[in-house]
Each structure stands twice: as C-alpha cells, then as structure tokens.
Amino acid sequence: MTELSTVAAPPAPPAAHTPRPGRPAEDPDLGRRIRRRSVTLDGVCAVLGSLLASFGLVWLIYERILPLTGAVGFALVWYAVFLLFLGTVTAMLWGRRAVTDRIVAALMVTLGLIIVALILDQVGYVAFTGRHALFHWNFVTQTMAEVGPLDPFTHGGVWHAMVGSLEQMGIATALAVPLGILAALFLVEVGGPMAQAVRALIQAMTSLPEIVAGLFVYALVVLTLGLPKSGFAAAIALTIMMIPFVARSSEVMLRLVPRSLREASYALGASQWRTVWTVVLPTARSGLTTAVVLGMARAIGETAPLLLVDGLNNYMNADPFQHWQTSLPLYIFEFVRYPQDAERVRAFGAAAVLMALVLILFTLARVLGGKAPGELTRRQKRQMARDRALAAAARAAAEEGGDHGAA
Amino acid sequence: MADTTPTEALGPPLSGAAEVPDVPRQIVARLSGADRAFRALLRGGGLAVFAITGLIGGFLLYRAWDTFRVAGWKFFTTSTWLLGSNHFGIASVLPNGLVIALTALVVAVPCALTAALFISEYAPAVLKRPLVALIDLMAAIPSIVYALWGVFFLQPRILGFSRWLSDHLGGVFPPFKVVGGDMQILFQASPFVAGLIISLMVIPIITSICREVFSQAPSGEREGAYALGASRWGMIRTVVLPYGRGGMIGAIMLGFGRAMGETIVVALFISPVYVFNWHVLHTGGLSIPGLIALWYSESTPTMISALMAAGLVLFVLTLIVNAVAGVIITRSRSGAQTAD
Numbered sequence: 001m002t003e004l005s006t007v008a009a010p011p012a013p014p015a016a017h018t019p020r021p022g023r024p025a026e027d028p029d030l031g032r033r034i035r036r037r038s039v040t041l042d043g044v045c046a047v048l049g050s051l052l053a054s055f056g057l058v059w060l061i062y063e064r065i066l067p068l069t070g071a072v073g074f075a076l077v078w079y080a081v082f083l084l085f086l087g088t089v090t091a092m093l094w095g096r097r098a099v100t101d102r103i104v105a106a107l108m109v110t111l112g113l114i115i116v117a118l119i120l121d122q123v124g125y126v127a128f129t130g131r132h133a134l135f136h137w138n139f140v141t142q143t144m145a146e147v148g149p150l151d152p153f154t155h156g157g158v159w160h161a162m163v164g165s166l167e168q169m170g171i172a173t174a175l176a177v178p179l180g181i182l183a184a185l186f187l188v189e190v191g192g193p194m195a196q197a198v199r200a201l202i203q204a205m206t207s208l209p210e211i212v213a214g215l216f217v218y219a220l221v222v223l224t225l226g227l228p229k230s231g232f233a234a235a236i237a238l239t240i241m242m243i244p245f246v247a248r249s250s251e252v253m254l255r256l257v258p259r260s261l262r263e264a265s266y267a268l269g270a271s272q273w274r275t276v277w278t279v280v281l282p283t284a285r286s287g288l289t290t291a292v293v294l295g296m297a298r299a300i301g302e303t304a305p306l307l308l309v310d311g312l313n314n315y316m317n318a319d320p321f322q323h324w325q326t327s328l329p330l331y332i333f334e335f336v337r338y339p340q341d342a343e344r345v346r347a348f349g350a351a352a353v354l355m356a357l358v359l360i361l362f363t364l365a366r367v368l369g370g371k372a373p374g375e376l377t378r379r380q381k382r383q384m385a386r387d388r389a390l391a392a393a394a395r396a397a398a399e400e401g402g403d404h405g406a407a
Numbered sequence: 408m409a410d411t412t413p414t415e416a417l418g419p420p421l422s423g424a425a426e427v428p429d430v431p432r433q434i435v436a437r438l439s440g441a442d443r444a445f446r447a448l449l450r451g452g453g454l455a456v457f458a459i460t461g462l463i464g465g466f467l468l469y470r471a472w473d474t475f476r477v478a479g480w481k482f483f484t485t486s487t488w489l490l491g492s493n494h495f496g497i498a499s500v501l502p503n504g505l506v507i508a509l510t511a512l513v514v515a516v517p518c519a520l521t522a523a524l525f526i527s528e529y530a531p532a533v534l535k536r537p538l539v540a541l542i543d544l545m546a547a548i549p550s551i552v553y554a555l556w557g558v559f560f561l562q563p564r565i566l567g568f569s570r571w572l573s574d575h576l577g578g579v580f581p582p583f584k585v586v587g588g589d590m591q592i593l594f595q596a597s598p599f600v601a602g603l604i605i606s607l608m609v610i611p612i613i614t615s616i617c618r619e620v621f622s623q624a625p626s627g628e629r630e631g632a633y634a635l636g637a638s639r640w641g642m643i644r645t646v647v648l649p650y651g652r653g654g655m656i657g658a659i660m661l662g663f664g665r666a667m668g669e670t671i672v673v674a675l676f677i678s679p680v681y682v683f684n685w686h687v688l689h690t691g692g693l694s695i696p697g698l699i700a701l702w703y704s705e706s707t708p709t710m711i712s713a714l715m716a717a718g719l720v721l722f723v724l725t726l727i728v729n730a731v732a733g734v735i736i737t738r739s740r741s742g743a744q745t746a747d
Contacts, residue, residue, distance in 0.1 A: 101638040108525035111518060112538070118607065119545060122556045129559070182452025190449050196737060198453040201460060203733030204726055207612065207661050209668020210550075211696040212463065212725075214703075215718040219466040223711070240459060247456065272438070273445035294547060301549025304670035304696065308703045329551050333671065336555060351552050358547055366540060 046093065047106070050085035054078055079110070126351045133349030140353065144314035153342070158331055158350045160316040165327040165357070167320050168231050169300045172238035176299075177292050180246030187247075188254040189276060199251075205244035213240045214305030221309065229309055231317070231325030237305035246295040253287030254280065290369030297361040301354060303329035328354040463722060471716035473709075482716060487681045488698065490710055497695065497717050499683045503598065504694030504721075507673070508666035510602025510687055511609050515666075516659055518606070519613035526614075527621040528643055539618070546611035554671045557604030562595065565603065569594040569688045577688075585689045596676040598684065598692040605669045609662040616661065616736070620654030621647050653739020660732030664725040673697030695721045 058078045083103055090102040132153055133139050139157040147156030183202065187195045217237040221227050257280050265275040281288070311324035312334045319325075328350055335347035438446070475482065478496065485496025526538045573594070577584040585593055624647045632642040648655075673694050679701060680691040693701070695717050702714060 097636075097638050097641075101640040104640045105529050108521050108529050111521045112525055112530075115518070115522060115545070115610070116541065119541070119548070121560075122548065122552060125556055125560045126552060179452060179455055182449060183456050186449040186453035190446055190453070194450075194453065198456055200730055200733035200737060201456055203661070203736065204664075204729030205456065205460060207665040207668065207725065207729050208463075209664075209670070209696055209721055209725055211668065211670045211699050212467070212718050212722045215699065215715060216463040216466055218711075219470045219715060220462070223470060224466070240463075243456070243459065271445075272442045276445070294543065297547040301547070301551065303549065303551045304674075304700065307670075307674075307700055329549060332551050332555070333675075336675070348555065351549075351555055354549055355552055358549065359544075362540075362544055362547055 042093065043102075046089045046102075047086065050082050050089055054081040054085045057081060083107075123355055126348055126355060130345055130348030130350070130352045133346045134352055139349055143316045145316070147314070153345070156346075158328065158346075158353055160314070161326045161328045161331040161350060162353065162357075163316065163318055164231055164320075164325040165300055165329070165354070167318070168235040168238055168325070168327055169296055171232065171235035171320060172242050172299050173292065173296050175235070175239040176242035176246055176295065180243045180295070181250050181288065183243070183247040184250035184254055185276065185280075187251050189272065189280070202244045202247050202251075206248055208241070208244070210241060210302055210304035211308070213237045214308035216240065217305065218308045228322075229311055229324060230322060231310060231320030231327070233309040234306045234325070234327065235320060237309055238299045238302055241302055241305065242295050242299045245298055246291055249291035249294065250284075250288055253284045253291055256287065257283045286369040288369075290365045293361055293365035293368065297358045297365070300357055300361070301329060303333055306330045307333065328357070460726070464719070464726075467715050467719040467722060471712055471719045474712045474716040478713075478716075486683065488679075488702075490707075490713060495713055497698075497720060499681045500693050500695050500698050500717070501720065502683050502685075503692040504667055504696070506685055506687060507598045507602050507605065507669075507692065507694055508663055510598055511605040511666040511669075512659065512663055514603060514606035515609040515613060515662060519610045519658075519662070520617060520655065522610065522614045523617035523621055524643060524647070527618050528639065528647065539615075542611045542614050542618070545607075546615065550608055550669065550671045553604055553608055554675045557600070557607075557672060558675050561604065562600050565600060566594050569597065569599060573688045582685055582687050584686055586686070593690055594688060596678045596690045596692075597688050599687040601672050601676060601692070602666075602687070604672045605666050608669060609666050612665055613658045613662045616658035617651065617655055620651040620658070620736075620739075624650040651739075653735050657732040657736030657739065660728055660735070664729040664732070667694075667725050667728070668696055668721065669694075670696035670700050674700035 055078060058074065058081050062074055062077055083106060086106055087099045087103055090099050094102075127134065136153050136157075138154060140162065141159055142155070142157035143160040144156045144158075145160075183198065187199055187202075214237050217233050217240070221233045221236065222229060227233065261279055261283060262275055265279045270278070306327055306329060310327065310330060312326050312330055313324045314326075317323050317325045332347045332350045332354065335343045335350065338344065338347075477493065478485075482496045483501075484498050485494060486499035488495045488500075522542070526535060526542070530538055573583050573585045628646045628650070629642055632646050637645060674697050676697070678691045679693055681693065682691070684692040699714050699718055702710060
C-alpha cells in the first residue's frame with residue numbers, strides 16, 4: 001500500500017548536484033529521501049479498523065437481528081462488509097481513485113492467505129492422519145517384510161520404500177542433470193533458430209503427462225528390450241520427467257549471467273568452452289544448484305510413471321536392476337487403497353515421510369542456492385572484508401612510514 | 408584484407424600507388440577445434456530433447472499400431488471399453504478429461520493470476536522471496552499428497568457445497584444439474600471435485616510463469632502510467648496486463664496441458680464408467696490417464712496396445728497444446744526479451 005501523497009513531493013536532487021541559480025538554497029525538502037513504503041501505519045490501521053468494525057456490525061445484524069446461522073455464511077458476509085468498509089475508509093482518507101487499488105490489494109492478500117492456509121492444511125492433515133504410524137521409530141527403520149495387515153504399528157515401516165525412492169531419484173539425477181544443463185547451455189550459448197524450437201519443445205515437455213512417460217518406458221524397457229520391471233526402469237521414467245524441468249530452470253539461471261563477464265573473458269582471449277567452464281558455470285553455480293535440487297524434489301514425488309514400470313514389494317531391495325523396488329509414492333498409492341484403516345494410516349505416514357524428504361530437499365535448495373549470479377556467500381564476504389581491512393592497515397602503515405620519512 | 412601491405416594501411420597512399428578505398432576490415436571469428444567440438448556437444452544436448460520426444464511418440468505409435476489397424480476410426484468414436492468384444496474407444500474418456508481440466512482451469516486461473524500479480528506488484532519487497540519460494544514449494548508437493556488430501560479431507564467437506572450449487576444453480580446452468588435424486592453418493596468422485604484438487608496443482612505452474620512475465624513489464628511504461636496519475640491498479644490494468652497477455656495465455660495453456668495429464672487424483676477416485684459426463688457435479692468421469700492407471704496391470708497384448716493408443720492420443724494432444732503455448736510465450740512481447 002503505497003503512500004500516495006509522497007508521489008507529489010519534489011524529487012530529491014542528486015547529492016553532487018550544485019544548486020541552480022534562482023533555486024531557494026534552504027529548501028527543507030532538499031536532499032530528503034523519498035521512501036515509497038508499501039506498508040504504512042495508516043494503511044494497517046484502515047484495514048484493522050475495517051475488520052473490527054465489520055465484525056461488530058455483522059455480528060449484531062447476522063447473529064442477533066436476522067434469523068441466520070452458520071459459520072460459512074457469517075464469514076462470507078463479514079468479508080463482504082469488510083470490503084465495503086475498507087472502500088469507504090479509503091475513499092475518505094485517500095480519495096476515490098485509491099478505492100479500487102486498496103480493494104484489489106485486500107482481495108489479493110486474502111487469496112494469498114487462503115493459499116498458505118491450504119498448503120499448511122495439507123501438510124498438517126497428512127501428518128495428523130498418519131500420526132499413529134509416525135510416532136514409532138520403526139516406521140523409518142523397518143521394512144514391511146513379514147508384517148501383516150493386522151499387526152500393530154510397532155511392527156513394520158517404510159525404510160525399504162525410502163531406500164528405493166532415494167536410489168531411483170539418485171539415478172535419475174545422475175542421468176538428467178548433465179543432459180538438462182547441456183540443453184540449457186545450448187539455448188543460451190549457441191542460440192539460433194534451432195534453439196527457438198528446442199526451447200518451445202522443452203517448455204512443452206515440462207508438462208508432459210506423467211503417465212505417458214511411464215507408458216513410454218514400459219514400451220521401451222519392458223516390451224522392446226525385454227527387461228523386467230525394476231527400479232531402474234522407474235529411474236528412467238523419472239529422468240524423462242526431470243530433464244525438461246532442469247533444462248528450463250537452468251536456462252533461466254544461465255541467462256542471468258551478465259554479458260559483460262562473458263565479453264571480459266573473450267577479450268582475454270579465452271575460447272568459448274573455457275569461458276563457459278571457468279566463467280559462466282561458476283557464476284551461475286548457486287542458481288544451477290537450486291535448479292537441480294528442485295528437480296530432485298520434483299522427481300521424488302512422481303507417482304504415475306512408477307505404476308507401470310515398477311511394482312510394490314514388502315522387503316528391502318537395494319538393487320535397482322533386479323526385481324521390483326518399492327518407492328514411497330508407490331507404497332502410498334497401493335496402501336491407501338487397502339480396505340483396512342491401519343494400512344491407510346501407514347499410507348498417510350509414508351506421505352508425511354515423503355513430504356519431509358521433499359521439504360528437506362527444498363530447504364537445501366534455498367540454503368545452497370537462491371543467490372543472484374555473482375552474489376557472494378557470507379564466507380566470501382567475510383574473506384573480502386578481512387582482505388580489505390588488511391590492505392587498509394598496510395596502507396595506513398605505509399602512510400605513517402612516509403610521514404616519518406618526511407619528518 | 409591480407410594483401411594490403413603495412414605502408415598502404417598506415418600512411419597516405421604514395422604518389423604512384425593506386426587509390427585504395429577505405430573498407431572496414433572484416434572480422435572473422437574462427438572457432439578453434441575445441442570450440443567446435445564444444446558447440447557440437449551443446450547442439451547434441453539440444454538434439455537429445457528432440458530425440459527423446461521423438462522416441463516417446465515413435466514407441467507409443469509402434470506399440471499402438473495394432474490397435475489403430477484393428478479399430479480404425481472407431482477408436483475415436485466408441486465410448487465403451489470392452490476389449491473382449493473388440494468394442495473400445497476413447498470417445499468418453501477424452502472429453503471427460505477435457506471437462507476435468509476445464510473445471511480445474513476455471514478455479515485455477517483467477518487464483519493464479521491474482522497470486523502472480525500480488526507477488527510481482529503488491530507484495531512488500533521482504534515478502535517477495537518467501538512468496539516465490541512458497542509457490543515453488545506448492546509445485547514441488549507430490550501429486551499423491553494432493554490426491555490424499557483431496558480425496559480424504561477435501562471431498563467430504565466439499566459435498567455440501569456441491570449440493571448447494573446443484574440445488575440453487577442446477578436449473579439455470581445445466582452442467583450443475585445432478586439427475587437421479589439427492590443422495591450424497593451421487594456427488595462423490597465428480598469431475599468437479601477432481602478438478603478442484605487438480606486446480607491446486609495447476610496454480611503454481613500458471614503463477615510462476617505469469618509472475619516472471621509481469622515482473623518484466625518495462626519500468627519506463629510503469630512510471631509513465633504513474634506520472635499520468637494512475638493508481639497502482641490503474642497501472643496494472645493499463646501496463647502490466649496488456650504487456651503480459653501473451654505470457655498469460657501461454658501459461659494458462661501449459662496449465663491446461665498439465666491438468667489433462669494428471670493421473671493420480673483420477674486414479675484414486677476410480678469410477679470406471681465409460682460415458683461422457685458433462686454434469687460436473689455428478690459422480691463418474693474417467694479420463695485417459697485414469698483409464699491407463701486403472702488397466703495397466705492387465706497384461707494382454709491387446710490391452711497394452713489399446714492403452715498405448717490412448718496414451719499416444721493424450722501425448723499428441725498435450726504436446727500440441729503445450730508447444731503452441733511455448734511458441735505464444737516466446738513470440739509475445741515479454742518473451743521476445745528472454746529469447747535473443
């Protein structure tokens with residue numbers, strides 16, 4: 001919510017500007033920095049006041065006077081009256097022109113809060129439903145081998161599915177990341193008309209139906225090559241889902257590398273691959289890491305392709321090339337369809353574990369990366385500060401020495 | 408110009424020498440061998456994407472060939488899925504998928520556009536990065552978690568709303584009509600509920616592309632709008648939205664492609680009725696991905712071939728939609744800057 005009145009204030013002249021003749025020298029606004037604050041005290045008070053006032057009014061009318069009940073209806077009416085009040089307050093304080101602006105802003109904030117609430121609700125609901133299974137350590141340290149549907153939650157777990165998921169994700173990452181980054185480099189460094197087509201195709205492949213990837217790998221690996229369904233086949237399906245994602249997000253990151261850095265490298269006589277290897281990739285390292293880790297987070301949650309090319313088993317199978325290898329999504333999908341409540345709870349527990357893995361990867365992506373190209377890490381900044389201090393000290397010492405020499 | 412001698416290039420022409428006009432030297436950047444190899448490698452990376460897409464289409468077509476040969480055009484006009492009597496087709500599952508995807512879009516598009524505008528225009532600078540992270544997180548939540556939440560948490564709570572819609576608007580708006588009584592079960596596993604769940608998966612896709620496009624709207628034009636006295640909403644309406652139109656259309660189409668291909672939600676519902684159900688609040692409505700997930704364990708070659716054919720149709724359809732979306736995004740004014 002911008003302070004509209006500040007727009008009218010005269011712009012601050014640059015500090016080094018000499019005052020023009022005829023301009024009053026002691027202008028109080030001279031040099032005052034104009035801050036366009038998006039949240040102001042007035043704005044917050046207007047919103048809070050409208051919220052409280054509309055709550056009071058609606059409570060009185062809705063609950064006391066009109067014969068209406070129901071929480072949903074109350075909330076809806078309250079919100080409508082709130083918007084009305086907010087519009088009126090805005091019109092009184094900032095003029096009619098600001099009304100649409102404020103109301104749109106309020107609608108947007110509401111929608112944002114609803115989305116946040118939905119996400120929290122998902123995570124919370126899944127963990128809450130699976131809590132009976134989750135509260136036992138054996139859930140993440142044991143497999144389902146020799147565990148019957150009537151066994152208590154102190155027996156059995158999803159360790160085998162976690163191992164399967166992580167292995168398949170690892171293989172998929174190893175295959176997809178080099179290909180994805182190569183394709184992204186092609187788009188950024190080579191370009192040309194073919195790059196346009198590749199870009200559109202990558203864009204299209206990012207929303208390739210999951211099940212089609214599964215069908216393709218089934219047709220290729222099982223029907224044509226004659227190999228059995230296995231964890232490796234699942235990993236190939238994940239690779240196909242991952243390549244476009246990694247390529248697209250790496251392209252965005254590579255594009256952020258300033259052109260001047262490349263030109264500086266060329267000016268020093270470096271060849272193109274040297275420039276890419278020693279300038280472009282290291283500059284974009286943080287962003288590329290984010291892209292890769294986000295891709296991994298995507299891959300670990302893919303379910304549909306696995307249905308066709310892998311199967312559920314209840315014992316540990318650490319070898320992705322032989323036999324079926326259970327992964328977490330597959331475990332969830334199969335267990336949630338069992339009729340027993342206990343199995344359903346296990347499925348929800350597994351979903352909570354899967355969410356936790358995704359969240360860990362996601363946090364990792366934020367911690368490792370998320371920096372703009374060339375932005376220094378905290379350690380590099382400390383190092384630079386140390387260097388600067390040392391240099392300053394050396395300069396001071398040299399000047400002092402010079403003074404002594406002059407004296 | 409390798410044949411000019413240094414004297415000619417440097418000093419004024421000697422009296423006897425022929426007049427040589429000043430022609431700018433042509434700069435020819437010759438790539439070294441290593442560079443040529445490097446560029447070939449990158450080109451290979453780009454071609455690999457083509458190759459993978461081609462392989463997917465090729466293998467599906469190869470495996471689906473038998474079905475197309477046996478069923479012919481009837482594959483597109485038959486509603487039922489009775490393999491034994493060779494009477495099967497996608498005339499019901501394909502439009503059902505479209506209905507589900509459209510329902511998802513009707514919910515997702517307003518939400519996603521608002522969210523994108525909020526992040527790019529309204530949110531204070533401190534909030535921007537957390538909000539972008541939140542949208543990324545929404546995209547990273549596995550679809551099976553959405554499906555679990557939707558089927559077991561959302562569905563029982565939304566049925567009342569479904570009934571309310573059908574009671575009050577069913578007469579006015581035919582798609583909301585539910586025929587056959589007032590039983591709760593008639594409202595379960597409807598395209599509407601599936602669409603609602605899928606819309607949550609589509610929102611982050613549309614939001615992130617639109618946010619990217621909106622944030623590229625040139626600051627000169629924004630400031631011009633402000634200077635003419637526009638409020639922030641006025642500026643958005645006159646500068647940001649027209650600027651991002653192409654990107655918005657592309658993003659919505661990409662979201663449509665994603666919604667068409669969503670499998671797990673539909674597969675968890677399992678309502679194997681092979682009739683076209685356009686009453687969105689009424690139960691039933693299997694889409695192509697749901698069909699494949701339902702029958703994948705049947706291992707007769709005929710069935711596999713038929714599923715491959717259905718998958719091929721889905722693949723071609725989503726690829727066309729998504730590729731057109733990609734071209735629209737690239738061709739739009741906002742996309743022209745990213746693609747040099």
